[in-house]
Amino acid sequence: MAGVIPGTSRLLRGGMGAAALGLLLIYNSVDTVPADGSVPGQAAPPAIAAPAAGAPSAGAAGGPGPAAPVTAAPPLKRSKPVRLRIPQINVDAPFTELALDPAGQLNAPPPDDKNLVGWYAEGVSPGERGASVVAGHVDTTKGPAVFLLLSLMLPGNKVEVQRADNTVAVFAVDSVETFAKDAFPDQRVYGKTPDAQLRLITCGGTYDKKRRDYLDNVVVFAHLESSRPA
Template sequence: MGRGQAGRGGLVALTACVGIWLVGSGSGQPVGPPLPSPAEALTGQARYPGSIDPLPGSPPTRIRIPSIRVDAPLTGLGLGRDGSIEVPPPDRRDLAGWYRDGVTPGALGTAVVVGHVDHAAGPAVFYHLGALHRGAAIEVPRADGRTAVFTVHAVEVYAAEHFPDARVYGPSPRAELRVITCGGGFSPRTGYQGNVVVFAHLTGTYQREPVSPTAPDRV
């Protein structure tokens, strides 16, 4: 994602951070989704153990995070009229989205995947994202038949007013992935106060037969 888009991209998940399930539950002090431990944060010198060379570009079709039982289709997301990235439909708790005008997961640079933390009926696709730890695997099957395997090297939570655009969306000399959802505390009046961001880098790949994406290109 380019610098001009990244400035607006810091609001990616905030457009869908109202926490309608927690508000509707009537709980005075909702527990909310898990938040990452400070031990999972980026260090001053981030390390990328096991990094491999980037893959050619190819649209992703799914995202799988076995340790938190995520196995979800991906839909392509563009930019809305206000210049911020779109989000998946709020009624699709099982659906995540990738920024289709940026890097495809596994290619050189920083690819971005976003998804809801909850919806009206309960937890959504990335409700447990904040429970991830360094070393966790993220698999992204692609239309070319390859599955890009990423290893998590950090999980952080940011307040909305301090979202670090360059740190999250900036260019990379490796194939990297960011997975983003809402988090950072909850207010019944304004919803979630920030975002949980997972940082991961490409460490493997395996080949399957090419498939056509089953999710729609747009929302």
């Protein structure tokens, strides 16, 4: 991807929040790889399209979202995220804010930093009521990146977000699913929620050399389970 996610400032600033962001992300890669699809140090782009066992098949756009979490914690006040930790897949990465450029397009995480995740700063912060959106590269021109193993997460795995208010929001994974970008359930992924939830998003599936993009998105659905002092 060329460093931006096409969109309009009207959509992003018109009160649609994360739902508007969803409409942008589903058709655009958060990955930047060479035109031939190769990645330095790898024979081919990583194949991480398979959803977790029991998850709906790729492109399943209908049906209800994940079951309401039983142990959901009360939402937290708004606070910027500063670091993401996922022990099960060895993620320990700082956040960068994703903002609009002068043309009204949302900038993607910098492609030259393999260990960085992006948060749409005008959307819900991790721990607030609603669905907070975090995006990361699966690979870049420099090799595998922060969300390379995202599709391998399992229900019950923990995701920790350290916040600027010196709290750590702990999320429990509900499901890990893969959706075709041309059949993405944006309302399910980005719609309003009654509690604090998290969406981790990267690319997956087959890499299309002509489009220079992956055909699918991997989405981790998680809910706020607890919080603690940092």
